Amino acid sequence: MTTRDPRTAGLARLAGLLADETRAACLLALLDGRAWTAGELARHAGVAASTLSEHLGRLVAGGLLAEERQGRHRYVRLADARAAQLVEDLAAQVAPEAGGRPRGLREVSAGSAAARGRTCYDHLAGRLGVAVTDGLTARGLLRQDTGFALTDAGLAWFAATGIGLGRRGRRPLARACLDWTERRPHLAGAAGAALCRHALDAGWCVRIGSGRAVKVTAAGERALGTLLGVEGAALR
Template sequence: MTAKDSRAAALAALASLLADETRAACLLALLDGRAWTAGELARHAGVAASTLSAHLGKLVAGGLLTEERQGRHRYVRLADARAAGLVEDLAAHLPPAAVRRPPRTLRESSAGSAMARGRTCYDHLAGRLGITVTDALALRGLLRRDTGFALTDAGVEWFRAAGIALEVSSRRPLARACLDWTERRPHLAGAAGAALCRHVLNAGWVVRIGSERAVKVTPSGKREFSARLGIPPEELR
């Protein structure tokens, strides 16, 4: 088998991991960045624990998930930012009808609206909040978007002045464009996106709401975003 054939076989094997609704549901749920127990994922996917165990085994073996055990519990999470990026990018290519299907219940409608307003996308901000922050960074000359995403020197200084540490790694770009699956526009991901998201959550600018990935901006967060990025408070509702 040639090197080309080998890559093709490996790509087909990776694609097959995603070509199952139960495994896809698990990967989408794990975009919240947390570690879930196998039982939690089984309930989320609506399958028996024994069925889910086999699916998780395939995802771990395929390098998309990592697992750890604590006592009787088995925890799994996305393997790394690259695995999360793969799931995010594929989700962003879903047809609009799949993303915007009519909600079946009032609770589902409320949850969907909250997710569209603001959420975490693995470890960075997404939804209208993520787009608003990304636009503000670009407008102030802190982020370039002409040839992909890149922090400017002023952007790096902005992060430093805000007390947000940037972790530089050869395995992850400092700034990366992530196509938002509700807004259909790219928001900031990469190490800078992760650092910013971690900071706003730790500082209380943004808080998680509900059991999904939805977040909302707090009154202090509106003041900080307005002072540091010039975002009008009414755009953060």
């Protein structure tokens, strides 16, 4: 008699949650790291609010989303960094098959902006994220040869730069996240989140519109050039 792996049922349930385009659209939108209202997600996914409510209920019950209520508004966000990692890793695997030509100038512009720089849940991605990761590695602050790990010099650099790592829970300090546009890893984990948060708070980057795209400011170019040797051309 064959004994069934106890993870079988859980894996099947997870696959079922992801096997719907409306739910997939919501999960990808929430990779910007922010909480969205149900109405915003319904408009984004192009479905009725009543239809989306059922989908959100399944995602919350399945542990992929967390729900918050403020007054009459219902907000949802990705449950945690592990849920975000799962969505981003799966999206990176299917990106080459996404195919299709952009439908217009707006879509081309949005795609170009996201490729230059964006947030991947709570860390930097795109050419910006890879350039920052390369800068940390070139200066001996991050090791990639045996998996991602901050060196002692890297820990000192974060402290000297005033970037608190906030090491809580079981989240890894540094983790490689495959960038779906660059096809190379960028820095994730607690260190990646702290660096992204600092970049936004210090005005090194600003968000573009309501999506995940970010743009490096003139102050950010100077700071990243001085601190990590990142050339401005790599950020534009």
